[in-house]
Amino acid sequence: MNENNKTSGKQSFISEARREQIIEAAIKTLDEIGYVKASLSQIAKRAGISTALISYHFTDKNDLMNHLLMKLIERSELYILERVRRESTVQGKLNAFILASLDYQGKYHTHNAALIEIIFNARTPDNIPYYKLGDDEEEVLLHELKQILRNGQGSGDFGAFNVDVMATMIQGAIGEYMINSVTTKKVDIETYSSELVNIISKATKA
């Protein structure tokens, strides 16, 4: 497979399947031993293939991590947006956003752990951390959340507040649960979800 094939869109069916398999193994590896120790050989071991095959299907370790990250983001977006779109009211959408986000963390915590490992560890060749890379266009979820908030303000359901700050706060509150072990140990995810919905509801109220 030449350099082009590795990044171009069209691959053979078998090639695509291999890439998928490698990405899944990488997710498992990141969850189990963390980014620092997640060497290609550790990933290959979990995939049951040789390291060389990873290099064959991805230009680079970086390339693999990028694809992996895209896949992880895509999945969580699909899950959360699907739940949001099912609701018709702004309040319903906001609640759905929060609940679905936390649900996803609980159900696919392996994915979430892998996501955290990548975002906080991987860096571009210029040493820019991935978590600082966030491009407006890419941040689909944040965009959706802001849209809900703006719509709520427009319809009078929500009061006056800085949408960017409120959205950031909500995302921080959601993400913190996974990360803050003191809370994780003390409060179960259902309680956290419903309490958070209440608090945000009050904070956004007109």
Next chain:
Amino acid sequence: MNENNKTSGKQSFISEARREQIIEAAIKTLDEIGYVKASLSQIAKRAGISTALISYHFTDKNDLMNHLLMKLIERSELYILERVRRESTVQGKLNAFILASLDYQGKYHTHNAALIEIIFNARTPDNIPYYKLGDDEEEVLLHELKQILRNGQGSGDFGAFNVDVMATMIQGAIGEYMINSVTTKKVDIETYSSELVNIISKATKA
């Protein structure tokens, strides 16, 4: 320097100065190139010393990182708690907590970046990520925040809400600003601070 001296409290003045210098260089290194690339030789380069000297003053790379982490946590705690204690009302204390936390991030963002790098990258020998290690006793700031919230509920200044959830949410909201580059680019820290204070104020109101 023998094994004991490396961890015992009393060191010579010059030795203590070197340790300090190494720790500062390590902070700089973590901020600049991230945990993954922060090798002893990179740290040594920034400190202008030999790698061996780091090994001489710290038993281990792990030992260095632990001391560094302790120092970083200690500093931010001192800064924030000092500001909180200056206030007399619960509302004042809560606002001070939020503002001081964000101020610290803005003023010492190198320290904060280093803290993030360590917490999300370092793992114990059993592969437990540092961010999952959080021990109740160690989490001084979270404890203080909960105390403020409980006092506010007791005095009637704050309404009814789950203290653990509210505290976690506030911490998430504070931490997110540093991490969420979209927001960092769009909203300056003063705006974020004051808006967050307003939102939390409304959310906690009786």
Next chain:
Amino acid sequence: MNENNKTSGKQSFISEARREQIIEAAIKTLDEIGYVKASLSQIAKRAGISTALISYHFTDKNDLMNHLLMKLIERSELYILERVRRESTVQGKLNAFILASLDYQGKYHTHNAALIEIIFNARTPDNIPYYKLGDDEEEVLLHELKQILRNGQGSGDFGAFNVDVMATMIQGAIGEYMINSVTTKKVDIETYSSELVNIISKATKA
């Protein structure tokens, strides 16, 4: 090559050849510069390969040394036992044992030097020197020697003596030639061999 392959019996032809080559280079290295200085890079230099390739074919430096030791012991055992088994009388077997042992030292003195270097230098992780590890089962040559002595006593060819002591003495006398440079310089190996045969013959006589 995965962890398993390194120790399991079946390897590819080319892999086995490389392992052989590395072991031979290690023998040469031990003979030339001794165990203490026999680093992987010194061995690699003599094998004309990279250090990493040694790590690829052996799990460990220890693993390499163990394989090397096994090979050396095996070779000397094969050589000596073959010569002993050609003889039919106990006296013939005893003499053959002594002569073959000294012949082996003379012919393959590089191997013998390497053997000495390993046995007296290598230690287990618990600091037990290899030369103190000798397990009855493993000491094939000592066992064979004792068998000859016992058979000779049974048949009346040999007189009464403590078999363990006599066998140890013979082994000591054989090994000493290589080690004692004063004697090595003064007495050639053929003289030493024939004289030792005479002396032992007298000592064991009925």
Next chain:
Amino acid sequence: MNENNKTSGKQSFISEARREQIIEAAIKTLDEIGYVKASLSQIAKRAGISTALISYHFTDKNDLMNHLLMKLIERSELYILERVRRESTVQGKLNAFILASLDYQGKYHTHNAALIEIIFNARTPDNIPYYKLGDDEEEVLLHELKQILRNGQGSGDFGAFNVDVMATMIQGAIGEYMINSVTTKKVDIETYSSELVNIISKATKA
């Protein structure tokens, strides 16, 4: 202390005491962890001093090992020769030589272990192993042993045999006991001693 002082004969009393102390610590270290791991810092630790002080009192690690070796050889020579000289007959002297040699090993097995570690591990800068260095003049014990054998042959107490070979054989038989763990475990030193005396007695008989 300048370069000269380190090797010249006359040192201050305190300096001589320190050297003694270092040498004793080195012996202990060699016995406990073997030559390979016997770093200056390990020796210093056992002596309760700093590594720099060893470098101050000995030009070199090699220098320390040479002095240590001399001391060890000297001690065993004194012990054995004293016992030999107490006897008047050649047979008595020969037996005393064997018994005293084995006694020394039993009584001072720490010293003996250290001796073995040095002789088989240390090498000159030209990579000549110490065990191949043996100079006729230095080998006082071998010389004494040969003298006894020659005297015995002269007086008619002993028969005809090659003195060099017989002496080497006896030394090998003595040394083997310490080294051969199979025998060490099976035969106690008293039995080995008396049996060896009997065997040698028969082998040397007129």
Next chain:
DNA sequence: CATGAATGAGCATTCATTCAT
């Protein structure tokens, strides 16, 4: 005399990557 501080050289090992097959 004695030490703490410091270093350059060397160590075994792991890693991402390449290449012939």
Next chain:
DNA sequence: AATGAATGAATGCTCATTCAT
């Protein structure tokens, strides 16, 4: 498409030695 073989570069760490104090 897949692998085993191979490597150069880098890592954390230890060592013997030096030197100012």
